[in-house]
Every structure is written in C-alpha cells, then in structure tokens.
Amino acid sequence: MKTGSVELVQLRKEFGDVTAVDGIDVSIEAGEFFSLLGPSGCGKTTSLRLIAGFERPTAGKILLDGSDMAATPPHRRKVNTVFQSYALFPHLNVFDNVAFGLRRAHVKKSEIRERVTRVLEAVQLGGYEKRKPGQLSGGQQQRVALARALVLEPSVLLLDEPLGALDAKLRKALQIELKSIQENFGITFVYVTHDQEEALTMSDRIAVMSGGRVEQIATPERMYEEPETVFVADFLGVSNLMPVTAEGAENGACRVKHGDFSLRASRGEVDRRGETHVVIRPERVSIEPYEATGENRVPGMIDRVVYHGASEQLVIRLATGDVVQALFVRDGSQHEWSQGTAVQVYLPADALRVLPPSSVAETAVALAPEAAPEDGAAAVGAGTS
Amino acid sequence: MSAVSRVRDWLANPWGQPRLLGAFTWAYMVWSIVPVGIAILFSFNNGRSRSVWQGFSTRWWWGDPYNSVLHDPTLRGAIEQSLRLATLDMLVAVPLGVGLAIGLTRWRGYGARPVNYLMLFPLVTPEIVMAVSLLLVFSLLYAIHFGTEAQTLGQVTFSISYVVIIVRGRLLSVGPEYEEAARDLGASQIGAFRLVLLPLLWPAIFASFIVVFALSIDDFVVTDYLSAGQSTQTVPILIYSSVRGTATPALNAVATVMVIITLLSVGLAYLVYRWAARSQPATSNSALNEIAALEV
Numbered sequence: 001m002k003t004g005s006v007e008l009v010q011l012r013k014e015f016g017d018v019t020a021v022d023g024i025d026v027s028i029e030a031g032e033f034f035s036l037l038g039p040s041g042c043g044k045t046t047s048l049r050l051i052a053g054f055e056r057p058t059a060g061k062i063l064l065d066g067s068d069m070a071a072t073p074p075h076r077r078k079v080n081t082v083f084q085s086y087a088l089f090p091h092l093n094v095f096d097n098v099a100f101g102l103r104r105a106h107v108k109k110s111e112i113r114e115r116v117t118r119v120l121e122a123v124q125l126g127g128y129e130k131r132k133p134g135q136l137s138g139g140q141q142q143r144v145a146l147a148r149a150l151v152l153e154p155s156v157l158l159l160d161e162p163l164g165a166l167d168a169k170l171r172k173a174l175q176i177e178l179k180s181i182q183e184n185f186g187i188t189f190v191y192v193t194h195d196q197e198e199a200l201t202m203s204d205r206i207a208v209m210s211g212g213r214v215e216q217i218a219t220p221e222r223m224y225e226e227p228e229t230v231f232v233a234d235f236l237g238v239s240n241l242m243p244v245t246a247e248g249a250e251n252g253a254c255r256v257k258h259g260d261f262s263l264r265a266s267r268g269e270v271d272r273r274g275e276t277h278v279v280i281r282p283e284r285v286s287i288e289p290y291e292a293t294g295e296n297r298v299p300g301m302i303d304r305v306v307y308h309g310a311s312e313q314l315v316i317r318l319a320t321g322d323v324v325q326a327l328f329v330r331d332g333s334q335h336e337w338s339q340g341t342a343v344q345v346y347l348p349a350d351a352l353r354v355l356p357p358s359s360v361a362e363t364a365v366a367l368a369p370e371a372a373p374e375d376g377a378a379a380v381g382a383g384t385s
Numbered sequence: 386m387s388a389v390s391r392v393r394d395w396l397a398n399p400w401g402q403p404r405l406l407g408a409f410t411w412a413y414m415v416w417s418i419v420p421v422g423i424a425i426l427f428s429f430n431n432g433r434s435r436s437v438w439q440g441f442s443t444r445w446w447w448g449d450p451y452n453s454v455l456h457d458p459t460l461r462g463a464i465e466q467s468l469r470l471a472t473l474d475m476l477v478a479v480p481l482g483v484g485l486a487i488g489l490t491r492w493r494g495y496g497a498r499p500v501n502y503l504m505l506f507p508l509v510t511p512e513i514v515m516a517v518s519l520l521l522v523f524s525l526l527y528a529i530h531f532g533t534e535a536q537t538l539g540q541v542t543f544s545i546s547y548v549v550i551i552v553r554g555r556l557l558s559v560g561p562e563y564e565e566a567a568r569d570l571g572a573s574q575i576g577a578f579r580l581v582l583l584p585l586l587w588p589a590i591f592a593s594f595i596v597v598f599a600l601s602i603d604d605f606v607v608t609d610y611l612s613a614g615q616s617t618q619t620v621p622i623l624i625y626s627s628v629r630g631t632a633t634p635a636l637n638a639v640a641t642v643m644v645i646i647t648l649l650s651v652g653l654a655y656l657v658y659r660w661a662a663r664s665q666p667a668t669s670n671s672a673l674n675e676i677a678a679l680e681v
Contacts, residue, residue, distance in 0.1 A: 080570065083566060104571035
C-alpha cells in the first residue's frame, strides 16, 4: 500500500485570543498533490506547520498513515518541509545542505554520496555540490531546498509557498517541474499558496481556506466551475457576483430577479428562495448589440476596455447599476466595442450559478474591482493552460 | 570669476571629493591619536619628567632595576590583573550572554518583555551607582571576597548586557527558520543548536568577545570599588592613583603595553574573523557591523 496519507480531524490552533485554524477536517490521499489555498491570514501556513510539528495543535488530531502524530516532535515525523525562505544553511555548501538529513539519520557515507548525487541530478543541479547557497540564484536555491527534503524520501512533502520569491517566468517553469517531480517520486505534496493560478495548475485537489476554516475541497475544475460559496467564487479567478432575489425552481432552473430583470439560472442551488447571489465567470458573459432580444439579457454600457495581450476585458455597467466583467480571447472578431457603447449583456442560464447567501458577500463584492486586473490575467492563464 | 568664488566652488563642488568632510575627518584623527603618540614617546624619556623631553632611553621599560615595568612588581602586577580580569570576564560573560539571548528571543512567555527591557538597565545606569550597589551587596554576602572574585562578578554583571544585545540582534536577523529546517531534517533540539544556530551566531559571539575584552580593560569605577587594595589594582587604577604620587615615565610604559596588547588582540581578532567569514559568505562583515553598532 502506498504511504503518505494525511488526515486532519477537527484540527484547531489558537495563539492567545486569535484562532488561526478553526477546527478543520481534511483528508489527503497518498500520492496526491493537495493545495491549501487562501488569502494571507487564512490559516493555511499554520495548518502546514501543525502537520510538520512546529506548532502543537490546541485540539484535534493529525493522522499520518492512520497514526496520530500529536505527540511526535518534528524531527521524528516522516514529513519534510520546503520553506518559503528556503532556509538553506548558509555556512554549508550544497552537498552538505542536502546531506544534512541523511547524516542525522546515520546513513553510510558511500550511500550519502550516492543519494545526494542522484537527487541533485533529479533537480538539475549536478556539479553544484561545492557552491554555497549565497552563490546560487533564487531558482537554484529553491531546487536545493527541494532536493534537501526529497533526499530523505519522506512520505509527505510540505511546501510553504515555495515559488513565492521567484519571478513570474521562473515560477511558471518550476510549477511544471514541481508537478513532474511529484509524479516521478510518487510523494504526497501538501502545497500552501495564495496564488490561485498555481493551485489550479498543479493540484489534484484544492482546499480553499478562509478565516481558519475550509470553504470547499474539490478538484481544480470543480472548484473553478462549481464554487460552493461566495468566498470561493470570488477568490478563484474573476467572478461576477450579482445580488439577486431567488424565487425557487421552475423547469429545473431557478428564477431570480436582479433589479427589474428576471433571469434563469440553471446551476447551483436552484431551489433557493430569498436574497442571495448568483455568480458567472467573465469568459461566459457575451456581449451583443443593443438591439438583441431574448431571455437572460440585461442592457448595459461599456465602462472600460482593458487590453491583456491575448485577451480583452470589458467592464460593463448594467442598467441595475452593477458592474459585470466580460473576457474575450482576441481572435480578431470583436472590435466594435468601445467605451460608452450601449450593449445587451447575455448571461446564459447554464453559466449562472445560484450560491447560498453569505455574510462575506458584501466585502467580497466590494473587493472585486480592486483585484480585477491581476485576477483577470490569472484567469486567462488558467483558462488556456 | 573671483578668487573667493573659485575657492568656494572648489570646496563645494557637488561632483568633487567631499573635501571639507575629509579635512574634518583627518583633523579628528590627528586630534585623537597625537596625545596617545606623545604618551608613548615619553615612556622612552631619559629622565623622570613626563612633560620635558630629555633624550631617548629604555630605562623605564627594562633599564632601571627598581622602577622599570620589567622590574617593578606593582606595575607588572597591574598589567597581569587587567589581563586576568579581561580573560575571566570574557570566559564568563560571553557564554552566559549567549544563553540568555537565545532564551530571551525564543521565549514567548509573559516575562520575556520586561526581562528584555531589564537587560538594558546596566547600559543606562550610571556606573558609579552600579559600583556602589554591588559594593553593598558584596559586603553583605560574606561568601564573595573583594578582589579578583568580586571584580570579575562586577564586570560580568554589566558586560552580559552588551553580549545579549549583540547576540540577540543576530538571532532576530537569523530568524527561527534555520532551526526549524534542521529539526525538520531530523536534528534534535541540541543538534539544531550545535550544527546550525551556533555556526550562524559565530560572528556575533566573536564580536561579543572583543567588546567584553575592551569593556573589561577599560573599566575603572566598578573594578576600583571591588578591588582588595593594591594587590588587585588594574592598569587604569594604578595610573589614576599614581598621578598624585611619584609618577615616572614607567607609567607611560605601562599604558603603552596596554595599547599594544589591545591593538594586537583586535588585529588577531580581525584575522580570525576574516578566516571565519571566508567559510560563511552570506554573513560577511556582520561582526564588524555588530561592533560598530556599539561603541568599543
């Protein structure tokens, strides 16, 4: 049987009055690439440090391959960590850094040499044994940190934003590399990140965290296509969150009123009634000439046209006053839209998702325009990769 | 262009050398070094005067069979006592200070903050206040004898603060990640300290040794208060008490010996530090920075 399954049962961590992790239940399978995704302060790093053993849980259990780790100090746990800052020992060269763990385990000298050489080849750092960490680039240091943990053949590897300090291009390259290393070694990866694109690209499953709780656990596709909460919908990619009054199911779809406009939404909680939100991804929003008619169409005016290179983002102010974003791949067709053009915004029923009401909805909507350009670019990246 | 404005341009040329600053620096160097040079020069005076030059001789160094540094037991004793106290102070204050610094930075309990402030206490208390209170305490504690024992304790009391401040600065800049990484890779708590933290702290520990040495050699008030008479007087005490009596150029020779010992130890320290820094490129210069952060 494959080893490396991790189970967090009602795991809780408090620092004084602050609850960093608020009773989470997560079950990670052996050999899985599992990401903990969330904004800073959501408890993802604390969760990782609890698994590593740097913090003691206030309550709850951490099961590694079925046995409770609560009383095991970090140096006796069969998990290793890649730190955000890498934490390479500056007084030791690359070889000694990578051999550090093997020496603590009293592995034979000849075997140390062989295993260190092999793992350095695997991360494409053969020939760098004598260098000091200070003489390496950021990307190389990152690989040494990875090699230092991998050489111990842990059943679980914990990664705390390992690509956070690298530039965008290198990050892209290392994302692919990390994924293939994980597949080759067959190790469980628990990957902490605030970068939704990173999580979507590499993970088998993602847990989105907020305020010390898990919002949703799902595969990247499901997480993106079928967000279960307002927070998830808003955090992953750009979402158009629209306040509506749901009026219950009708022919398998929910009839919702957005201002004076009546829309059909066939995804999510179609039975819901009352004040809530619907969400639609910008790439599913279509823009039509003002004369167009039909169901699920709302008139609006183009507020802004933002050029993203491969794509174009339109910001449209609806007649209800709400702002909706639409995203187009620039294939040479749509060009007649410019600022101030009056249009019909088509929101297809099979792309409108009814969410449960949420107290964070107001803040999430308020934050959306600020984060828009960055998220827009990321969403395109996620969509094309 | 008038002569005045040309001079002004030469002095104030924004692209040129900062000449005024340079001149000021040199003036200061001369101001601080010349008196020391004159004092050293008069240790070679061929006469009893310490202010009128009477020709070159080495009689105050080793020529005079009674009053030269080599033959006068009082002078030799003072130098020995100074070095003895400096060595003891270094050996006691540095390990204690390092331990205290680690405890204070890694300790998240309620007492950490007040203790941190308390560490600054000896730095801001007038030395005379500290000396008097130590004298009182040691008089009440009959177990502690005045002389080397009390002097060492007194010097350690204020030296520790400097060590804690230097080492704590380093600890804060190093952060807890390295120890955590070591623990994560299978090192025990003691192993993480020995294999990772200690090598990273080395420049700070080293700087502490130099600072403690300088503090001890320099100290007058505490050392004088806690001495047991002439047998345990150090060079500063000897020089101070001889001024009113029969001061000869032999005193200048004693002072010169101390200057040479200090210069040698700083020079040696620098060489050792260079050697240590060679194997630790990421932290080069930090010991010098750590010393520069304080006055020596």
